[in-house]
Amino acid sequence: MFQPLTLMLGLRYAGARGRRSFASFVSGFSTIGILLGVAALILVSAVMNGFEQQLKDRMLGVIPHALVTNEQRRLAEPGQYVALFDNAGVVKAAAPFISAEAMVQGPGNLTGAELYGLDPANSQDGLLQGLDPRTREYFEYLPYGLVMGVGVARNLGVVPGDQVRVTVTEGSRFTPLGRVPSQRIFTLVGTFSTGNDVDNQVVLARLEDAARLLRYGEGEASGLRLWLNDPFELERLPALPAGLVLESWRESRGELFQAVAMEKRLMSLMLALIILVAAFNILSAMVMVVTDKEAEIAMLQTLGLSRERVMAVFMIQGGFSGVLGCLLGFGLGLLLCFNLDGVLNTLGINFYSAAGGSQLPVQLLPGQLALILISTLLLCVLASLYPAWRASRVHPAEALRYE
Secondary structure (H helix, E strand, C coil), X not given: CCCCHHHHHHHHHHCCCCCCCHHHHHHHHHHHHHHHHHHHHHHHHHHHHHHXXXXXXXXXXXXXXXXXXXXXXXXXXXXXXXXXXXXXXXXXXXXXXXXXXXXXXXXXXXXXXXXXXXXXXXXXXXXXXXXXXXXXXXXXXXXXXXXXXXXXXXXXCCCCCCEEXXXXXXXXXXXXXXXXXXXXXXXXXXXXXXXXXXXXXXXXXXXXXXXXXXXXXXXXXXXXXXXXXXXXXXXXXXXCCCCCEEEEHHHHHHHHHHHHHHHHHHHHHHHHHHHHHHHHHHHHHHHHHXXXXXXXXXXXXXXXXXXXXXXXXXXXXXXXXXXXXXXXXXXXHHHHHHCHHHHHHHHCCCHHHHCCCCCCCCCCCHHHHHHHHHHHHXXXXXXXXXXXXXXXXXXXXXXXXXX
């Protein structure tokens, strides 16, 4: 089959065999290094993306993305501020809420918790949507019904049907005996589990029950809860009137997401260094090849091969190792991502499933895959550039002087 001369020579040098094949040996190991680096980078990035998305779903799916309140955390008719976000295009739902620090007392234990008063009919609340139908029905219609995180219920040693005492200081009043906090007996109607620290911190009550406990006036609430189409588009929210304060999830949970993002970047950087080392190995192998083939390069030039075509020959040689390793690593990475749990189970090292998880979360992002592929190919081409330029600078007279 006909092949261009530069392509034929480049592929021949790339697969050189014989007594002077040490450079080819180094180049082969460089190809394997790029293969493993690309596969590991794709696999680790996909798993880290999956864990990050799982964290977003579990945490940002059950907490409000933003709160609109004031310094006193008490607004009269908070529903009037919903119109502020109608034209923003980022808010999908808003609802009033009441929140307060509370002490919850069971038959034998006492613990602190964050009391949230919610509208049971709100279809956007992730916590309420996650309740089983029977628990939600009791919560909606039973006066002074309470829903706890499983961690809070475990600390108190209570189960659905038990009664607990909820005490808050915000609704306290002065009596002849001193300041008396507001308290009320609630009935536990169910629990929720989100898989994060919300389970150990939050108890839910109906909005009107929390208002009575805290002695709020008619139509008063702590503020307005907002759910966004994209929790990371907080900057697109409109400016609030004077006196109102916007509190977002970044203030309470932002450090956790920043830590996950930083860990993902550092892992990607460490694996990218593997590819970089392999690319330098390609460069060193090609320098050895150019030094070894100076006489052949000189003869090719005397036969009429231009400097540009000599450079193209060695660019093809170096690019062959990089492209081959990159494409094989890309395919191996995708194959491992689609069959990761099976591979780990076969090796007996699937600690995630052993710890109670169903399967490792894997999320492949097309843009990220394209970036890994293109950047690796570009790095391999750049690694071939200097040796190819050096080959094109060989002077035939000097190279053939002692031949």
